[in-house]
Amino acid sequence: MAVLQGAWQGQTYEEIAEAYGYSASYLKQGVGPKLWKLLSHALGERGIRKGKEAHQDLGCRDG
Secondary structure, eight states: OHHHHHHHTTOOHHHHHHHHTOOHHHIIIIIHHHHHHHHHHHTTOTTOOOTHHHHHHTTOOOO
C-alpha cells in the first residue's frame, strides 16, 4: 500500500522507502514491478510499457 500511496502523492521510491522504513531497492525491484503488473491486469491494460515508462504512465516519478 505504501508504494501505491506514495506514487499517488508523486513520491520517488527513495522517498517512499524512507517514509515507510523499506529499502529503495526492495521497492524498485520487488514490490513496485509486481504492483504495476497487478494493476495493469486489473485495469485491463494490455501491452503496458515496462520500466520507467510504465511507472510514468501510472504517475510515478523516476527515482
